[in-house]
Amino acid sequence: xxxxxxxTCPSSHREMTLxxxxxxxxxxxxxxxxxxGMCAGTCPYGDVxxxxxxxxxxxxxxxxxxKVFSSDSLLACVACYACMAKCPRGIxxxxxLLPLVKEQVFARLPELPAELHKALGNTLRxxxxxxxxxxxxAAWVKTADVPIRILPEDPRPVDVxxxxxxxxxxxxxxxxxxxxxxxxxxxxxxxxxxxxxxEKCAGECARLLGETGLxxxxxxxxxxxFQNYQFNRIVTSGAHAYDAFKYQYxxxxxxxxxxxxxxxxxxxxxxxxxxxxxxxxxxxxYHDSCCLGRHNGFYEEPRDLLRAxxxxxxxxxxxxxxxxxxCGGGGGGMWLDTYYKAxxxxxxxxxxxxEAVTTGADVLAVSCPYEVSRFEDxxxxxxxxxxxxxxxxxxxxxEAMEV
Amino acid sequence: xxxxxxxxxxxxxxxxxxITFESLALGREVADGLGxxxxxxxxxxxxxxxxxxxxxxxxVIYIDHPALAEPDAGSQADALAQLVRxxxxxxxxxxLTNVSLGIGTLLAEQVGAPVVNFCKDLRVVDxxxxxxxxxxxxxxxxxxxxKGDPAVIGLSPGSRPPxxxxxxxxxxxxxxxxxxxxxxxxxLKAYLEPDAGDxxxxxxxxxxxxxxxxxxxxxxALAEExxxxxxGALCGSRPVIDQGWLPLSRQVGKSxxxxxxxxxxxxxxxxxxxxxxxxxxxPLIVAVNSDPQxxxxxxxxxxxxxxxxxxxxTLKETVQALRG
Amino acid sequence: MNILVLMRMxxxxxxxxxxxxxxxxxxxxxxxxxxxxxxxxxxxxALILKxxxxxxxxxxxLDAPDVDDVLxxxxxxxxxxxxxxxxxxxxxxxxxxxxxxAKVIDSQSDLKSVDVVLTGVQAIDDLxxxxxxxxxxxxxLPYLGxxxxxxxxxxxxxxxxxxxxxxxxxxxxxxxxxxVLGIQAAEKPPRYVPVAKVRxxxxxxxxxxxxxxxxxxxxxxxxxxMRMRKPEVSSHAQMLDGAPEEISKKLAGIFTExxxx
Numbered sequence: 002x003x004x005x006x007x008x009t010c011p012s013s014h015r016e017m018t019l020x021x022x023x024x025x026x027x028x029x030x031x032x033x034x035x036x037x038g039m040c041a042g043t044c045p046y047g048d049v050x051x052x053x054x055x056x057x058x059x060x061x062x063x064x065x066x067x068k069v070f071s072s073d074s075l076l077a078c079v080a081c082y083a084c085m086a087k088c089p090r091g092i093x094x095x096x097x098l099l100p101l102v103k104e105q106v107f108a109r110l111p112e113l114p115a116e117l118h119k120a121l122g123n124t125l126r127x128x129x130x131x132x133x134x135x136x137x138x139a140a141w142v143k144t145a146d147v148p149i150r151i152l153p154e155d156p157r158p159v160d161v162x163x164x165x166x167x168x169x170x171x172x173x174x175x176x177x178x179x180x181x182x183x184x185x186x187x188x189x190x191x192x193x194x195x196x197x198x199x200e201k202c203a204g205e206c207a208r209l210l211g212e213t214g215l216x217x218x219x220x221x222x223x224x225x226x227f228q229n230y231q232f233n234r235i236v237t238s239g240a241h242a243y244d245a246f247k248y249q250y251x252x253x254x255x256x257x258x259x260x261x262x263x264x265x266x267x268x269x270x271x272x273x274x275x276x277x278x279x280x281x282x283x284x285x286x287y288h289d290s291c292c293l294g295r296h297n298g299f300y301e302e303p304r305d306l307l308r309a310x311x312x313x314x315x316x317x318x319x320x321x322x323x324x325x326x327x328c329g330g331g332g333g334g335m336w337l338d339t340y341y342k343a344x345x346x347x348x349x350x351x352x353x354x355x356e357a358v359t360t361g362a363d364v365l366a367v368s369c370p371y372e373v374s375r376f377e378d379x380x381x382x383x384x385x386x387x388x389x390x391x392x393x394x395x396x397x398x399x400e401a402m403e404v
Numbered sequence: 405x406x407x408x409x410x411x412x413x414x415x416x417x418x419x420x421x422x423i424t425f426e427s428l429a430l431g432r433e434v435a436d437g438l439g440x441x442x443x444x445x446x447x448x449x450x451x452x453x454x455x456x457x458x459x460x461x462x463x464v465i466y467i468d469h470p471a472l473a474e475p476d477a478g479s480q481a482d483a484l485a486q487l488v489r490x491x492x493x494x495x496x497x498x499x500l501t502n503v504s505l506g507i508g509t510l511l512a513e514q515v516g517a518p519v520v521n522f523c524k525d526l527r528v529v530d531x532x533x534x535x536x537x538x539x540x541x542x543x544x545x546x547x548x549x550x551k552g553d554p555a556v557i558g559l560s561p562g563s564r565p566p567x568x569x570x571x572x573x574x575x576x577x578x579x580x581x582x583x584x585x586x587x588x589x590x591x592l593k594a595y596l597e598p599d600a601g602d603x604x605x606x607x608x609x610x611x612x613x614x615x616x617x618x619x620x621x622x623x624x625a626l627a628e629e630x631x632x633x634x635x636g637a638l639c640g641s642r643p644v645i646d647q648g649w650l651p652l653s654r655q656v657g658k659s660x661x662x663x664x665x666x667x668x669x670x671x672x673x674x675x676x677x678x679x680x681x682x683x684x685x686x687p688l689i690v691a692v693n694s695d696p697q698x699x700x701x702x703x704x705x706x707x708x709x710x711x712x713x714x715x716x717x718t719l720k721e722t723v724q725a726l727r728g
Numbered sequence: 729m730n731i732l733v734l735m736r737m738x739x740x741x742x743x744x745x746x747x748x749x750x751x752x753x754x755x756x757x758x759x760x761x762x763x764x765x766x767x768x769x770x771x772x773x774a775l776i777l778k779x780x781x782x783x784x785x786x787x788x789x790l791d792a793p794d795v796d797d798v799l800x801x802x803x804x805x806x807x808x809x810x811x812x813x814x815x816x817x818x819x820x821x822x823x824x825x826x827x828x829x830a831k832v833i834d835s836q837s838d839l840k841s842v843d844v845v846l847t848g849v850q851a852i853d854d855l856x857x858x859x860x861x862x863x864x865x866x867x868x869l870p871y872l873g874x875x876x877x878x879x880x881x882x883x884x885x886x887x888x889x890x891x892x893x894x895x896x897x898x899x900x901x902x903x904x905x906x907x908v909l910g911i912q913a914a915e916k917p918p919r920y921v922p923v924a925k926v927r928x929x930x931x932x933x934x935x936x937x938x939x940x941x942x943x944x945x946x947x948x949x950x951x952x953x954m955r956m957r958k959p960e961v962s963s964h965a966q967m968l969d970g971a972p973e974e975i976s977k978k979l980a981g982i983f984t985e986x987x988x989x
Binding site: 517 | 745823849852854856857860864874903907953955956957958986
């Protein structure tokens with residue numbers, strides 16, 4: 002069993018701009034677009050997206066990018082990777098092209114929607130979008146029923162640095178997931194620790210939205226904190242944090258082996274299986290998160306984990322794996338619900354929940370921190386919250402472990 | 405200790421504000437504690453008729469001048485400064501409200517007096533005035549004394565029940581002249597009334613109040629349904645109105661209205677003093693807030709630590725079921 | 729239009745406030761400072777005025793932790809000049825701070841000659857004064873507070889300012905210039921400025937330094953804080969526990985008891 006190595010990725014696309022695309026391999030890739038329109042067709046907000054990638058590229062070729070920059074339509078992009086996954090040319094749309102374009106849109110917006118404005122300001126100031134004090138980030142640890150080492154208090158070398166992430170530190174449901182994750186680490190005998198109050202948002206959603214300055218500030222900060230401690234590898238509960246570390250942080254020298262908790266625990270399935278002794282008798286449908294699924298291909302790992310739980314019956318939604326429907330939280334979407342509603346857009350989380358409910362499942366299983374609150378909210382709003390609950394995969398695993 | 409206690413009355417558009425009576429109640433206690441007279445100071449133009457309501461004071465000083473017809477902090481402070489230099493009171497209670505904001509500091513600067521703002525209580529200890537003041541949005545209380553007199557006490561609303569400041573007695577009224585320009589330098593051009601044709605929340609028996617914790621405009625619809633189920637209306641704290649989710653007429657607090665419904669259900673409202681001021685007298689206050697430390701729980705009769713959005717649907721269902 | 733904006737830092741109440749060992753002030757060890765919210769609105773109103781009628785926005789701030797970020801953000805938002813008053817005592821009360829502002833403005837002809845001074849109407853630590861009225865008296869300028877809208881008149885010699893009263897009523901005032909306005913809220917919420925723009929402002933601009941006055945205002949402080957404390961929380965409310973369903977039933981019972989249902 003070998004640990005996954007972080008993909009060292011070229012940091013070239015940090016220096017690349019829309020003007021210098023031709024000087025970089027990822028940029029030249031963009032220019033190979035055949036204008037097929039798969040991106041626009043697969044975009045969950047395709048009906049309101051004035052500038053899907055196809056049109057952006059054609060406007061670029063026509064020297065008319067200014068028009069794209071002065072439209073606010075790209076605020077509807079939730080960075081779900083659907084366009085990128087379906088592009089026949091394999092262009093890194095979500096990863097490379099869209100953030101460059103959104104950076105320009107962002108700089109020209111006369112006014113930011115209020116909730117987004119606050120979330121970004123809070124992230125810069127407090128290291129989390131919730132306007133909670135950084136000093137309260139590790140407060141949840143007191144409520145965990147297993148010991149959790151906090152590196153700033155006990156800086157001895159550790160095997161796994163567990164990067165918990167904002168939602169799972171501050172929100173009550175996120176803290177449920179963190180407690181479950183800690184129990185799993187503990188029962189598997191893994192030597193782990195957290196950064197506690199020194200941890201700050203990894204910044205990926207700010208980057209995807211176009212606030213690259215905020216992303217850079219957070220990346221510089223987090224990297225400096227990592228370098229203060231000794232650990233073998235990083236495991237994160239944050240799906241977006243995973244992407245940030247894997248694809249962006251190499252620009253500041255990040256070389257640590259790094260995984261997301263779901264594929265991590267999937268690699269520990271053999272020692273984990275005998276611990277899953279409680280029969281759960283749930284019909285479960287698994288929602289593929291955009292980052293773990295489409296972007297990184299971790300489709301089977303969460304399903305393997307779920308199938309290992311006694312009594313769990315897995316059913317699939319019509320849109321699964323590569324065609325899963327995003328919860329709508331990425332790329333700033335987490336803080337734009339009011340804005341979308343004002344524009345009359347359907348909430349993606351409600352669209353997804355409608356589909357989930359048709360499977361007859363009791364449990365909607367997820368593996369990205371945004372999804373819990375978004376789907377629980379959607380279930381409540383649509384009146385299905387008695388029929389179906391939302392659980393993170395780690396919560397189900399912990400539930401299946403008798404203490 | 406010689407020197408009177410003065411209560412600067414607040415009148416606006418022909419009516420005395422409730423804080424005037426709160427201030428009289430508090431001023432009476434303090435004056436009696438010091439063994440000195442309590443005087444009410446009434447500023448305005450053609451409002452002598454209002455002086456009769458200030459009978460809890462031993463006497464009223466009335467200043468009539470056209471420049472005082474509408475609130476103008478500069479003119480009011482100028483007038484008070486002339487009075488202060490002449491009569492040398494020991495302390496003045498000046499309302500810290502939207503109508504009167506600024507008068508206290510302008511006056512204090514003119515006569516070189518100390519200012520004590522955010523005062524919610526005053527008492528006499530060893531012949532000195534001690535003020536309890538609320539700072540940092542309600543998170544800290546300080547006990548403060550003034551060095552020198554007159555002490556200009558910036559009085560926050562809610563220090564005493566206004567009814568304690570009312571009296572049947574008719575006080576003697578002394579009309580005093582001051583020198584002011586005919587008109588204030590800053591001229592009122594017009595009053596802008598709030599949007600008409602909307603619900604008057606000051607007349608409701610039940611108010612469901614929403615704050616930042618309601619998170620988004622869509623959630624408002626659910627809160628409105630709850631208000632309807634309870635037979636009441638929706639109102640909000642300033643942030644909700646600032647967002648444009650509710651009109652100005654629904655704003656409760658310092659820049660909005662004061663309400664005294666039989667039930668005030670505060671959802672996702674933290675309880676900053678500016679809001680508390682507008683609803684603290686409601687006989688039944690129930691507050692829902694996810695922060696156990698939220699100051700709203702200091703004024704609420706019942707408190708629930710929860711996300712407002714978790715409570716609204718369930719409460720609505722329960723109430724609707726009861727109503728049948 | 730030549731506009732001067734005064735900005736101050738106040739304790740950030742998102743952080744837990746602690747009392748100092750002497751029981752008379754805040755413990756400064758974990759204190760974080762944040763710009764006074766209504767000063768931020770004053771800056772926004774100034775920028776709106778500049779965008780509409782041209783002119784110059786100068787920001788003057790007292791030195792305090794993290795004030796540089798605020799000043800560079802102001803530049804990134806469009807302020808022309810930012811100045812920091814350095815070398816004085818820290819932890820000034822509002823009265824003392826206002827006095828420092830007044831002395832500095834009085835001593836610099838380019839600051840003294842502005843058309844309007846905008847600052848926040850109030851701050852959470854205004855125990856012993858409000859800034860705008862003090863400035864008004866010291867500079868001999870008219871004062872209007874609780875302002876939510878400012879429009880320069882055609883003549884350029886006055887502004888029409890909207891000020892809040894209560895019960896949703898506002899008043900429209902004509903204010904001759906120069907004047908001091910206490911801003912409650914700008915016409916729009918303070919604009920967002922991308923972090924990259926602030927970082928760029930840090931490279932392209934300098935914060936000018938102004939020396940604090942050598943003579944403090946006579947007689948200050950005029951008040952004494954005898955003790956400071958954190959209020960007992962939840963001392964009034966009876967807390968109801970349980971799941972939303974249980975709590976809802978309890979509440980419904982209370983409402984029925986009171987004749988509300």
